[in-house]
Amino acid sequence: MRNITRTPESSEHSPQFSRDGLRLLYRRMPRGETLDNNHHGTQGALVLANSDGSAPQAFGGEGEYTWASWSPDGKQIACLSIKGISFLDVATRQVVRKLERKGFFQQLTWSPDGRGLCGVANSFGASWSIARMNADTGEATAVNRIDCCTPDWFPDSQNVIFSWRPRGQSVNNGYGWTQLWRADAEGKSRSLVYAEDGRHVYGGHVSPDGKYVLFTGNMQEDGDPGRAGAPMGLMRLADAPILGGDPSRLKAEHPQYRTGPVLALPVGWEPCWTRHEFRSASEPGKEATR
Amino acid sequence: MMNSTSCRLLLLLAIPAGLVGCQPPAAPPPAAAPADSPVTKLGSIEVTARLVEVPEGAIFRRELYDYATILKFEVLTTQRGETHASTVYVGQYNPFKPRDQAADRHVPGIGGNARSLAPGRVYRMALESPLDDHFMGGIVNKYFGQDTGPLYWAVWTDAAD
Numbered sequence: 001m002r003n004i005t006r007t008p009e010s011s012e013h014s015p016q017f018s019r020d021g022l023r024l025l026y027r028r029m030p031r032g033e034t035l036d037n038n039h040h041g042t043q044g045a046l047v048l049a050n051s052d053g054s055a056p057q058a059f060g061g062e063g064e065y066t067w068a069s070w071s072p073d074g075k076q077i078a079c080l081s082i083k084g085i086s087f088l089d090v091a092t093r094q095v096v097r098k099l100e101r102k103g104f105f106q107q108l109t110w111s112p113d114g115r116g117l118c119g120v121a122n123s124f125g126a127s128w129s130i131a132r133m134n135a136d137t138g139e140a141t142a143v144n145r146i147d148c149c150t151p152d153w154f155p156d157s158q159n160v161i162f163s164w165r166p167r168g169q170s171v172n173n174g175y176g177w178t179q180l181w182r183a184d185a186e187g188k189s190r191s192l193v194y195a196e197d198g199r200h201v202y203g204g205h206v207s208p209d210g211k212y213v214l215f216t217g218n219m220q221e222d223g224d225p226g227r228a229g230a231p232m233g234l235m236r237l238a239d240a241p242i243l244g245g246d247p248s249r250l251k252a253e254h255p256q257y258r259t260g261p262v263l264a265l266p267v268g269w270e271p272c273w274t275r276h277e278f279r280s281a282s283e284p285g286k287e288a289t290r
Numbered sequence: 291m292m293n294s295t296s297c298r299l300l301l302l303l304a305i306p307a308g309l310v311g312c313q314p315p316a317a318p319p320p321a322a323a324p325a326d327s328p329v330t331k332l333g334s335i336e337v338t339a340r341l342v343e344v345p346e347g348a349i350f351r352r353e354l355y356d357y358a359t360i361l362k363f364e365v366l367t368t369q370r371g372e373t374h375a376s377t378v379y380v381g382q383y384n385p386f387k388p389r390d391q392a393a394d395r396h397v398p399g400i401g402g403n404a405r406s407l408a409p410g411r412v413y414r415m416a417l418e419s420p421l422d423d424h425f426m427g428g429i430v431n432k433y434f435g436q437d438t439g440p441l442y443w444a445v446w447t448d449a450a451d
Binding site: 036042081101103105122128 | 354355356357396422423424425426427428429430431434435
C-alpha cells in the first residue's frame with residue numbers, strides 16, 4: 001500500500017476512480033474533523049486528480065459538489081444535493097443538466113454505461129432503499145428496500161452490488177448483520193454475495209472485469225469511519241455466496257450457503273478499485289497494477 | 291412513547307365522556323405561543339395541530355442513523371400560510387429527541403419546546419413544504435402509498451396543550 005495524497009494536514013476520503021481508470025475523485029477535509037457515515041459525501045471539498053494521485057485540484061469549496069460520481073468517460077461528474085442531481089462538465093465546471101433527486105439522498109453512483117444512477121433513497125416506502133434512476137429521463141425505481149446502503153454498479157450496468165441487513169436474522173441478538181448482496185438493476189431478483197457472523201459488510205465494489213468484489217465492514221454498524229475503517233476483503237464472485245468468519249450459526253439458518261476463500265486486506269473504508277491483473281504462481285511474468 | 295394501540299384505548303375512554311354531555315368531544319383551544327417563540331416567525335406555514343397517531347416503528351431511538359419520521363396531524367388552527375388539507379403529514383427530525391435537542395450540524399435551525407411527540411397531544415408548528423426542499427436524509431414513512439398530499443417539514447414544534 002502507498003499513500004497517494006501525502007497531505008498530513010488533511011484527511012481524504014470517499015475515493016472513486018473514473019471508469020476508464022485515468023482519474024480519481026475524493027473529498028478532503030481538515031484532519032481534526034470526524035467522518036460521518038451518513039454524510040461523508042458532503043464533508044470537506046471535492047478534489048479531482050489523476051488516478052495515481054498526481055495533480056490534485058480542488059473542485060469547489062467545502063460542502064460543494066456533494067456525492068460526486070464520474071461519468072463513464074471521466075469528463076463529467078454527477079452530484080447529488082438537496083436541490084437535485086446535477087451533471088457538470090469537469091473542464092468548464094458548468095452544469096450541463098439537472099434532474100429531480102426523487103428521494104435519493106446518499107451515495108450516488110453513475111453507471112459504467114452512463115445510462116443509470118444508483119443511490120440510497122427514501123422514496124420507496126422505507127428508508128435506506130437502494131434505487132436506480134434512468135440518467136436520461138429521471139425515472140426512478142427501487143432495487144431493494146429497507147436497511148440498504150453503499151450501492152455500486154457491476155461493469156455490465158445491469159446489476160448492482162449493495163449492502164443489506166435483512167430482517168428476521170437471529171444473529172447479533174436478533175438485530176442481524178449487514179450483508180453484501182447483488183441484484184439486477186430492475187430489482188427483480190437478488191442473491192447473497194457475502195455474509196459474516198460478527199461484522200457488518202459494506203462498500204462492495206466490483207472489479208472492472210466483473211470477476212471479483214472488494215468490500216469492508218466491521219462490528220460497528222457505522223463502518224468505523226472515525227478511525228481507519230476495518231479490514232477489507234477480496235473474493236471471487238464465482239464463489240458467491242460465501243459465509244465468512246465462524247459460519248456455524250449462519251449455516252444453520254442458510255444451509256445452502258457455504259464457506260469460501262476471502263483474501264483479507266489491510267483496513268480501509270469505502271474502497272474502490274480500477275483495472276488490475278492478478279498474478280498466480282502458474283503465470284509468472286504478469287505484473288500486478290493498481 | 292405511546293403507540294397507535296394506546297391512542298385507540300384513550301379514544302375509547304374519551305367517547306363515553308362526550309356522550310354523557312350530548313356534545314362531541316371538543317378540541318382544546320389552541321394555546322397561545324409565547325411571544326418570543328420562533329414558531330411565530332420560522333417557516334412559511336404555522337399551525338396548531340393534534341398528532342393523530344404514532345404508527346408502530348415510526349419513532350425509535352437510534353443514534354447512529356439520524357432520520358425524519360412522517361407523522362399525521364389534524365390541523366386545528368392555521369396561524370400563517372396555508373395547508374393543502376386539514377390533515378397534514380409532517381416530517382419530524384430525530385423524533386425520539388426533545389425538539390430542542392433534535393438539531394445537529396447537518397440539520398440546523400429546527401427546535402421547539404415540545405419534549406416528546408405523543409398521540410393525541412396538540413402542537414404548534416412552524417412548517418415548510420415540500421419536505422424534500424428542506425431535508426435530505428433518511429425518512430421513515432409509514433404512510434407510503436397512501437394519499438398524503440405534499441409532505442411538510444417541521445421547523446419548530448412547541449407543545450400547545
